[in-house]
Amino acid sequence: MEPHYTPKIIEEEVQHYWQAHQTFKATEHSNQEKFYCLSMFPYPSGSLHVGHVRNYTIGDVISRYQRMQGKNVLQPIGWDAFGLPAENAALKHQVPPAKWTYQNIQLMGKQLKQLGFGYDWDREIATCHPDYYRWEQWFFIKLYEKGLVYRKNSVVNWDPVDGTVLANEQVIDGRGWRSGAKVERREIPQWFLKITDYAEELLADLETLSEWPQQVKTMQKNWIGRAEGAAIHFKLSDVQASIERIDVFTTRPDTLFGVTFLVISPEHPLATALAQQNPPIETFVTKCRQVKVAEAELATLEKCGVYTGLTAINPINQEIIPIWIANYVLMDYGTGAVMAVPGHDQRDYEFARKYDLPIRQVIAPMDPNSAVDLSQKAYSEKGILINSANYNGLTCDVAMPAIIQFLAEKRCGEKQIQWRLRDWGVSRQRYWGAPIPMIYCPSCGTVPVPESQLPVLLPEQVTFDGVGSPLKKMPEFYQTPCPKCQRPAERETDTFDTFMESSWYYARFACPDQTDRMFDERVDYWVPVDQYIGGIEHAILHLLYARFFHKTMRDLGLVKTNEPFTRLLSQGMVLKDGAKMSKSLGNTVDPESLIEQYGADTVRLFLMFAAPPEQSLEWSDTGVEGAYRFLKRLWQATLQFTQQSTAAENPATENTPEHKNLRRLCHETIRKVTDDIGRRYTFNTAIAAMMELLNATQTFMATHQSNAACVKEALETVILMLSPIVPHITQVLWQELGHPDIPILHPWPTIDSQALHRETLDIVVQVNGKVRARLNVPANIENKDLENLALVHENVIRHIENTDIQKVIVIPKKLINIVVKHND
RNA sequence: GCCGGGAUGGCGGAACUGGUAGACGCGCCAGACUCAAAAUCUGGUGAUGGUGACAUCGUGAGAGUUCGAUUCUCUCUCCCGGCACCA
Numbered sequence: 064m065e066p067h068y069t070p071k072i073i074e075e076e077v078q079h080y081w082q083a084h085q086t087f088k089a090t091e092h093s094n095q096e097k098f099y100c101l102s103m104f105p106y107p108s109g110s111l112h113v114g115h116v117r118n119y120t121i122g123d124v125i126s127r128y129q130r131m132q133g134k135n136v137l138q139p140i141g142w143d144a145f146g147l148p149a150e151n152a153a154l155k156h157q158v159p160p161a162k163w164t165y166q167n168i169q170l171m172g173k174q175l176k177q178l179g180f181g182y183d184w185d186r187e188i189a190t191c192h193p194d195y196y197r198w199e200q201w202f203f204i205k206l207y208e209k210g211l212v213y214r215k216n217s218v219v220n221w222d223p224v225d226g227t228v229l230a231n232e233q234v235i236d237g238r239g240w241r242s243g244a245k246v247e248r249r250e251i252p253q254w255f256l257k258i259t260d261y262a263e264e265l266l267a268d269l270e271t272l273s274e275w276p277q278q279v280k281t282m283q284k285n286w287i288g289r290a291e292g293a294a295i296h297f298k299l300s301d302v303q304a305s306i307e308r309i310d311v312f313t314t315r316p317d318t319l320f321g322v323t324f325l326v327i328s329p330e331h332p333l334a335t336a337l338a339q340q341n342p343p344i345e346t347f348v349t350k351c352r353q354v355k356v357a358e359a360e361l362a363t364l365e366k367c368g369v370y371t372g373l374t375a376i377n378p379i380n381q382e383i384i385p386i387w388i389a390n391y392v393l394m395d396y397g398t399g400a401v402m403a404v405p406g407h408d409q410r411d412y413e414f415a416r417k418y419d420l421p422i423r424q425v426i427a428p429m430d431p432n433s434a435v436d437l438s439q440k441a442y443s444e445k446g447i448l449i450n451s452a453n454y455n456g457l458t459c460d461v462a463m464p465a466i467i468q469f470l471a472e473k474r475c476g477e478k479q480i481q482w483r484l485r486d487w488g489v490s491r492q493r494y495w496g497a498p499i500p501m502i503y504c505p506s507c508g509t510v511p512v513p514e515s516q517l518p519v520l521l522p523e524q525v526t527f528d529g530v531g532s533p534l535k536k537m538p539e540f541y542q543t544p545c546p547k548c549q550r551p552a553e554r555e556t557d558t559f560d561t562f563m564e565s566s567w568y569y570a571r572f573a574c575p576d577q578t579d580r581m582f583d584e585r586v587d588y589w590v591p592v593d594q595y596i597g598g599i600e601h602a603i604l605h606l607l608y609a610r611f612f613h614k615t616m617r618d619l620g621l622v623k624t625n626e627p628f629t630r631l632l633s634q635g636m637v638l639k640d641g642a643k644m645s646k647s648l649g650n651t652v653d654p655e656s657l658i659e660q661y662g663a664d665t666v667r668l669f670l671m672f673a674a675p676p677e678q679s680l681e682w683s684d685t686g687v688e689g690a691y692r693f694l695k696r697l698w699q700a701t702l703q704f705t706q707q708s709t710a711a712e713n714p715a716t717e718n719t720p721e722h723k724n725l726r727r728l729c730h731e732t733i734r735k736v737t738d739d740i741g742r743r744y745t746f747n748t749a750i751a752a753m754m755e756l757l758n759a760t761q762t763f764m765a766t767h768q769s770n771a772a773c774v775k776e777a778l779e780t781v782i783l784m785l786s787p788i789v790p791h792i793t794q795v796l797w798q799e800l801g802h803p804d805i806p807i808l809h810p811w812p813t814i815d816s817q818a819l820h821r822e823t824l825d826i827v828v829q830v831n832g833k834v835r836a837r838l839n840v841p842a843n844i845e846n847k848d849l850e851n852l853a854l855v856h857e858n859v860i861r862h863i864e865n866t867d868i869q870k871v872i873v874i875p876k877k878l879i880n881i882v883v884k885h886n887d
Numbered sequence: 888g889c890c891g892g893g894a895u896g897g898c899g900g901a902a903c904u905g906g907u908a909g910a911c912g913c914g915c916c917a918g919a920c921u922c923a924a925a926a927u928c929u930g931g932u933g934a935u936g937g938u939g940a941c942a943u944c945g946u947g948a949g950a951g952u953u954c955g956a957u958u959c960u961c962u963c964u965c966c967c968g969g970c971a972c973c974a
Contacts, residue, residue, distance in 0.1 A: 106974050146974060219972075230972040278891060282969075285890050358970050362888040391888090395971090410888090484971095491972065561974070600968060602891080607971095635892095636968080643967085672912070673899060677892095679967075681899055685913050693912085695927090738903085748901070751911035758911095827907045832955040834907055858941080872954060878906050882954045 064705055064799045068698035070662020074791040078179060086807065087181040089137040091588045098134035099589045100126040101569055103597030103605075104141045104188075107167035108148055111174040113637045113644060114598070116654050117670045117680060120788075121634060121746070122596045123180045124671060127787035128740050129594075130181075131811040137589055138181055139572040141188030142168050145496045145561045147230055153495075153527040160495040161523035164191055174655055178663045179790050181807070186575045190564035195571065196497035197518030198581040199563055204500060204511045205619055211257045214509070217488050218330070220355050221249035225530050228492040234355040241529060248330075248352045253490035253557070254499060258611045262287055262482045265610055274630035276677070279602045286603050288483025290314050293467045295402060295476040297325055297375040300383060304336035309375055309386065312397035312481045316470070317462040319379045320451040321404040321425035323415065325386045326368065330394035337371055337388075344369055344388065351390050358393070366391045366414045378475035379466065380452065389414060395485050405441060412441035425450045426459065487608065489560045494525060494533045496558025504545035504552035512554075513546050519554065532556055565605055566612035569595070569627055582621050595628035599677075602633060632744060635679040644682065652682055664789035665691045671746040671788050693754060694792055697785075700761055701778055701796045707770045714772035722773050723818075725763050729777045730818040732756040736784045737811065746788065753781050775800070780812050828853040829880040830862040846873045853879050 081087060091097075102122035105115050119140075126138040142164075149160035156163070168189055175182070188195055206212050220229040222239035228251075233240045258265075266287045269280045292314035299308060309325055327334055329351035338345040347369040354360050368389030375386055391410055392401055405415035405422040415422050422437055426446045435442045445459040454462050470476025490499065498519040500512035512519055522540055525533040534540050534556040545552035573589040574582055597605075606628070613627040636643050639650040657666050669690040674680040714726055732752050739749035760777040763769075779800060786793035786806035797806050821842050826849060828836040836856040840849060850871050853859055859881070866883035873879050 103974095108974090143974070148973080228972075232973045282891050286970085288890095356972075359888075362970085364888090488971080493972085560972075562971095565974085598968090598974095599892080601974085603969060604971065605974080638967090641966090675900085678900090679893085683899065683913065686899065689912050692927095699927095743903070745901095745903085747899095748903090748911080751901075754911055825907090829907085829955075832906090832953095837907080861941095870954070872906090874906055878955095880906080880954060 064702055066702065068695050068792065070664060070694075070791065071659075073795045074177075074179065074662050074664065077791040077794050078176065080794070080805075081179075081181070086805075087138065087183050088185060089135070089139075089183045091585055092135065093588075095133060095135040097137070097589060098126075098129040098594070099137045099592045100129065100594045101139065101572070101592045101596070103595070103601065104143050104565070104568060105171065106143045106146055106148070107164055107171055107189075109167050109170070111171050111178075111654050113652050113654060113670070113682065116178060116666060117637055117676075118596060118598065118634055119175065119178065119180050120667045120670050121632065121676050121744075122594075123667075123790075124740070124746060124787040125594055125596070125744075126181055127790065127807055128811070130807055131783075131787070131809065132741070133810065136181075137183065137186075137572070139186040139188075139575075140175065140180070140182040140184070141186075141568060141572065141575075142171075142190065143561065143565050143568075144168065144189045144191035145558075145564060147232075147493065147495070149495045150493060150527065153525075154529050157527075159523060159525055161191065164495075165189075177655070177658050178667065181790070186572050188568060188571060188575050190497075190561075190568065191495075191521075193518045193520055194578070195568075195575075196521075196559075196564065198571070199497055199559065199567070200500040200512070200517050200519055201514060202567070202581060202616075202619075203559075203563075204514070206256065206615060207511055209615075209619070211260065211615060212254060213257065213486075214252055214254050216250040217253045217255075218248045218250055218356050219253075219492070220246045222246055227529070227531055229355075231355055231357045237353060237355065245353050246355055248354065248356060251492075253488050254501070254555075255486040255488050256611075258487045258608075259482055259484055261611050261614055262289070262484050264614060265484075265607065268610070268625055272626060272628075272631070275628075276631060276633055279599075279606065279631060279633055282602050283607055286484065286607065290481045290483070292316060292479060292481060293463075293470065293476050294398075294479040295319070295470060296378065297384075297402070298378070298475075299386075300374040300376060303333065303373060306333050306336065309333065309400045310398045311400045311402045312479060313402055314481075315404065315407065315459075315463075316466045316476070317445075317448060317454075317459040318404040318407045318425055319377070319402070319466055320448075320454070321406045321423045322377055322382075322384060322402045323405060323421040323423055324384050324403045325375050326389045326392050326401050326403050326411075326414070327371075327386065328392040328394040328399040329388055329390060331388070331392075331399045333371070333373075333386075334388045337373075341372070344371065347388060354390075361390065361393065364390055366410065366417060368414060368418065370418075378470060378473060385420075387414075387418070396483060397481055406437055407441050407443055409441045409443060412437075423450060429458075487560075487562075487611070489563055490557040491560055492532055493558055494521075494527075496561060497521065497563065498534075499555040499557050499559055501555040502543060502545060502552050503555070504548060504550065506550060507545050507547040507552075510546050510552070516546065521558070532558075534558075562605060562608045566608045567616065569609070570613075570616070570622060586621070587623055590622055591624050591626060592628045594630045594632065596632045596634060596676075599633040599635060606631070632676060634676050635674070637680050637682060639682040641681070657687065661687060661691045662694075662791070664694060664792050668694065668750065668789050672750045673747065675745050675747050693757075694789065696761070697757060697781065698792065698796065700757060700764065701782070701799060703764065703769060704774060704778055705799055707768075714776045717771055717773055721763065721767060722771065725759060725773045725777060726815075726818040727821070728756055728759050729773070729780050730814050730816075733780060733784070733812045733814050734819070737814075740784075740787070749784075750788065753785055757781055782806065783809060783812055824876055826853075826876075827878045828856060828859055829878065830859060831882060832880060833862075835859050835862050842876075846875075849873065849879055853881065 102118050126136050130136045144164050149164050152163045153160050220234050222229050224242035224244035234246050293316040295311050297309045329348045338348040368387045371386045373386045374383045403411040405411040406424045427449045428446045448454045448457050448462050467478050500519045502510045541554045543554050569592050570586050570590050573586040577583050609627050616622045644651050669687045735752045736749040739745045782793045782796050794805050823839050824842050826838045836858050863883050866885050869882040871881050
């Protein structure tokens with residue numbers, strides 16, 4: 064055995080071994096339970112960052128652990144290869160996005176291999192490859208045929224100087240990142256998927272995801288946003304631009320008597336119509352258009368509005384109320400119009416205050432003693448109706464259905480369920496994405512590309528000028544005969560949102576080589592993913608889209624389950640100096656140089672030890688040193704053992720208290736580590752426990768014969784249980800200990816319950832909840848005897864002198880608390 | 888603004904179901920080895936007081952429930968993630 068730990072040499076050897084033996088090739092067979100473990104695939108941005116390494120280490124640890132538990136494990140890897148950064152790189156370096164992307168894939172793939180992740184590389188996928196995206200195009204057409212796809216106008220960020228649609232991140236302080244021009248919201252026709260058709264199921268099935276973090280389920284639930292309420296129709300006093308009424312949705316129809324005005328979005332059809340004839344309104348609507356397409360922008364704007372000059376009629380009491388246009392009403396939610404109840408809604412309240420509109424109280428608190436002060440803020444609680452004619456005195460919950468029924472009878476309203484979720488716009492006015500397989504024919508209209516003509520290939524040789532999509536300037540791409548009438552027609556030049564690719568890749572990993580179909584029977588074997596791991600930043604969009612895709616694939620008979628991911632782990636970010644690691648902050652750490660210096664095992668160990676996986680992780684150079692030190696100590700301890708080893712074969716025959724203590728610690732550690740890795744996913748505490756066991760083993764070796772069987776047992780236990788985390792060093796040490804197999808193919812250690820037996824326990828004695836003594840007592844002591852022992856302890860006596868004992872609380876095997884009251 | 892999460896020694900974190908706050912690691916201090924340094928090893932390390940046994944304080948701030956609260960409830964502060972075209 065080499066006297067020193069040399070990660071560079073052994074890691075390369077071990078990786079060659081895995082490659083030569085195809086250790087991680089996954090096959091479909093049914094004599095073992097399958098386990099599909101997937102980490103969110105990376106965007107090939109150039110090189111691996113520490114966040115990637117953390118993500119993939121977590122997945123690799125779980126995969127290897129499950130393998131040792133006897134499961135048939137699939138752990139694949141691929142590349143989420145379409146996206147904006149490739150276009151940015153093309154502009155900056157004059158290199159085509161395809162070339163740039165494939166170069167990055169090669170580089171990052173090499174880095175992943177150096178880290179020793181147990182992937183089945185035969186299943187590698189790149190979403191920018193036509194073999195992949197052709198099935199996405201095929202599937203989109205299936206959804207189109209099923210009526211789940213439609214085209215409508217939708218707003219984008221428009222750079223009027225570059226003549227280009229901008230992503231939100233390309234809009235800086237309201238201006239285009241390259242031109243500096245003020246962006247405008249502009250409507251263009253775009254393709255949408257009807258995710259709202261699945262809103263009910265996407266919400267309901269969250270209940271079935273018992274192994275998802277509650278946090279993520281709550282975020283999805285709020286995002287889907289089911290709201291019960293009423294649609295209410297307000298007739299305009301005079302018909303305007305052929306609009307007769309304004310429909311609103313409200314969750315509070317009980318406040319209908321408190322409506323003092325209506326507010327419509329600047330993008331509401333009535334606002335658009337009025338802007339054409341009324342200059343002040345036109346000015347206001349235009350000003351509102353100079354805000355980028357992000358809800359956060361709108362929601363933080365100071366509320367402002369303009370009066371339309373029009374009025375509407377409140378259907379409950381025929382009151383005439385003014386109609387305003389305001390920037391705080393979203394066109395995308397509900398009908399783009401709200402009934403304003405400033406007395407009971409804070410946003411309406413602020414708007415009414417600013418423009419001096421009336422504020423009327425129509426709800427009083429349940430508790431008649433508490434007062435409502437409408438001079439400070441709106442009262443948004445529920446309560447009892449006042450100033451509401453014959454509904455006065457009813458509670459809100461009674462008044463709501465009563466008012467809805469009245470409106471329904473008068474045909475000016477009805478009960479309605481509203482979703483916050485909007486249909487998914489999948490069109491992007493970009494080059495580096497999968498072409499949307501649609502053709503526009505002057506005579507036949509919109510025609511999907513026939514299956515026989517798929518894939519619609521994205522041309523890979525392009526030049527970039529940053530103005531519009533290159534596809535729009537490539538007649539050889541967009542000019543095509545109409546599939547129906549064969550006359551000249553034009554292809555869609557928009558490409559898909561890259562969330563499309565990441566919504567189904569997990570299933571394609573089951574059969575990436577299948578050229579005739581999207582999926583085959585191997586999908587039924589592997590899907591659903593048993594364990595999915597990825598950043599918390601994907602908690603809503605990616606996971607919701609993938610769940611939606613899965614359900615549509617199910618309804619097309621392509622998969623058999625309801626949900627794609629059985630168990631989810633949302634991993635935290637990697638920080639340095641308290642901030643997210645990023646190139647712009649210049650606080651990144653390069654994984655490759657760390658591997659060069661310390662080896663992959665040290666990097667993996669540090670990342671798993673520094674924090675539990677869901678929490679953010681603070682990078683520490685000295686922490687990495689500490690991880691390296693631990694591995695060196697493990698190497699030295701094993702070396703010392705092998706040099707003296709003529710060990711007895713049976714640890715159970717070693718009977719001194721020290722031998723028993725080491726064995727007990729060993730088996731307590733098996734119990735803890737198995738629970739920490741298998742159930743809790745707290746790898747940091749598992750590692751801490753193994754460090755403690757190695758510490759105790761080394762102390763034992765220094766004071767006893769170091770070739771004892773219990774030492775061998777402890778070392779082998781640590782090596783096996785560390786092997787998912789540090790697979791290279793443990794494979795070498797395991798073989799040095801004389802084993803012909805490798806840890807990944809060896810069963811996980813099991814507990815000898817005999818070894819766990821304890822004869823005595825340490826019990827804490829408290830007086831009034833403060834620790835006053837610790838007692839070592841026989842493990843089977845009776846409560847009464849424990850109490851008597853506690854009451855005669857010197858320090859306990861000091862604290863119970865001159866007091867009356869009120870009661871004694873005994874928590875078995877842990878603690879006894881004597882509750883006393885001082886005599887005065 | 889809205890939704891979700893977080894805050895514990897000098898630092899990362901532990902305490903799993905309301906029951907010993909600070910496991911494990913880093914850093915620091917002292918010692919051993921060394922001509923010396925690095926590496927390695929041994930011991931110490933929340934604050935305050937005390938020679939000591941021990942005592943008091945202490946988990947972002949303030950209140951509450953409890954024999955007992957880092958853990959549960961309420962109010963607040965600050966930080967982080969998401970907000971539909973970054974992925």
